[in-house]
Amino acid sequence: MHSLLGMAMLLDTNVWLALMLTHHPFHDAARRHCxxxxxxxxxxxxxxxxxxxxxxxxxxxxxxxxxxxxxGALTYLMQLRTNPRVQMIAEPVELLxxxxxxxxxxxxxxxxxMDAYVAAVAWHHGASFVTLDQGCASYRxxxxxxVIVGETPQGSVTA
Amino acid sequence: MKTTIDLxxxxxxxxxxxxxxxxxxxxxxxxxxxxxxxxxxTQPTVTTHDLPIIPANAQAPLAQMSRDEIVALEYHALASxxxxxx
Numbered sequence: 001m002h003s004l005l006g007m008a009m010l011l012d013t014n015v016w017l018a019l020m021l022t023h024h025p026f027h028d029a030a031r032r033h034c035x036x037x038x039x040x041x042x043x044x045x046x047x048x049x050x051x052x053x054x055x056x057x058x059x060x061x062x063x064x065x066x067x068x069x070x071x072g073a074l075t076y077l078m079q080l081r082t083n084p085r086v087q088m089i090a091e092p093v094e095l096l097x098x099x100x101x102x103x104x105x106x107x108x109x110x111x112x113x114m115d116a117y118v119a120a121v122a123w124h125h126g127a128s129f130v131t132l133d134q135g136c137a138s139y140r141x142x143x144x145x146x147v148i149v150g151e152t153p154q155g156s157v158t159a
Numbered sequence: 160m161k162t163t164i165d166l167x168x169x170x171x172x173x174x175x176x177x178x179x180x181x182x183x184x185x186x187x188x189x190x191x192x193x194x195x196x197x198x199x200x201t202q203p204t205v206t207t208h209d210l211p212i213i214p215a216n217a218q219a220p221l222a223q224m225s226r227d228e229i230v231a232l233e234y235h236a237l238a239s240x241x242x243x244x245x
Binding site: 013014017019020022023024025026049052054056058059061063064065066067076079080083085086110111114125132133134135150153154 | 215
């Protein structure tokens with residue numbers, strides 16, 4: 001795995017949403033974690049997921065977003081991408097072995113495909129993978145630096 | 160516009176020498192140097208406070224949702240792809 005980005009942070013889609021929504025239960029925790037000079041990494045798959053969620057009716061209703069069009073979502077994306085701390089990173093073909101390793105499971109686990117893929121992107125770039133999803137903690141055993149937002153060093157979680 | 164600025168002696172001497180060397184006026188050089196400084200990119204501390212904030216209804220269910228509920232809702236929204244606008 002590469003380590004060009006040091007401990008830069010690849011943020012999961014759920015963390016981007018927590019950062020951008022002030023009433024999100026993990027907004028403050030996400031900000032505390034990300035308020036540093038460390039680069040915030042964004043990859044294409046997370047970017048697409050973020051756009052999909054912002055324009056999905058069930059998310060808009062539960063999150064109180066009103067109606068956000070694709071054009072509106074793209075405006076937020078451009079604001080993110082022009083932020084000097086936000087860096088786009090590549091998803092090269094060399095991700096395959098890492099993705100396969102992280103996605104492997106003995107039972108059907110469809111959610112794991114994308115989770116493992118994003119974790120593999122972070123792993124490949126030597127970055128930490130920052131997420132709200134405690135299920136991703138299992139990737140630590142493979143060597144991925146998974147950071148669960150709101151998780152204390154003892155493993156309990158707070159918002 | 161005329162203005163008075165109290166500058167260190169050595170700085171003023173250096174500008175005068177440079178002006179003489181280049182056959183220009185002190186006024187020209189000082190204006191050029193100030194403009195150059197103003198044009199230089201600033202390097203502010205960039206925090207998450209510079210990230211976009213999406214306006215939303217703070218009374219929405221999200222505020223009361225647990226971590227697991229948020230993760231599940233977002234997963235199912237991505238998996239189902241429902242709710243597309245016409």
